[in-house]
Amino acid sequence: MPAYDPAGTGRVGGLGDDLSLARGGGLMRNLVIKRGSAFQLTITAANADGTTFDMNSVSWAGEIRDARGVLIATLTVVPSATAGVGTVTVADTTAWPEGLLRGALLISDNGLPTETQTFGIDVRPAVVFSQPAPAAFNPVTSS
Structure with missing residues (x-):
């Protein structure tokens, strides 16, 4: 039965933030994204002995919900060419x-489900600049 890889990584909001997905109790650290940005999570899955497995041989499902349990998005894992690695992508989070x-x-292998640890996604408002900053503006020296 495949197990969730404790060494997996994720990329979120412009694909620049790393996330370590660890097995165990409790909530992992929260991902922070700007509303409307792309969301991409790269996962690695392994067998109980640590060896990678064919991600096409199992069924995947995923969900993102708000604090009241309302479904925000369903997630689809797309296996990569690298054994045991897949990605989840949501192109636009404007509606979040x-x-x-x-x-x-949720990973199902021959009908036996294994759920990953819950991860948090802190969705923050996007900062939109209506006009470019003046040429003389220096955020380090200006107050």
């Missing part, structure tokens, strides 16, 4: 509410 959301993935 601001605040803390929760997500998890």
Whole structure:
């Protein structure tokens, strides 16, 4: 039966933040994204002995929900060419509410489900500049 890889990584909001997905109790650290940005999570899955497995041989499901349990997004894992590695991508998070959301993935192997640890997604408002900053503006020296 495949197990969730404790050494997996994720990329979120412009694909620049790393996330270590650890096995065990409790909530992993929250991901922080700007509302409307792309969301991408790269996961690694392994057998109980640590060896990678064919991600096409199992069924994947995933969800993101708000604090009241309302479904915000369903997630699809797309296996990569690298054994045991897959990605989850949501191209646009504009419809996601601001605040803390929760997500998890479910791996089913021959009908036996294994759920990943819950991860948090802190959705923050996007900062939009209506005009470019003046040429003389220096954020380090200006107040």
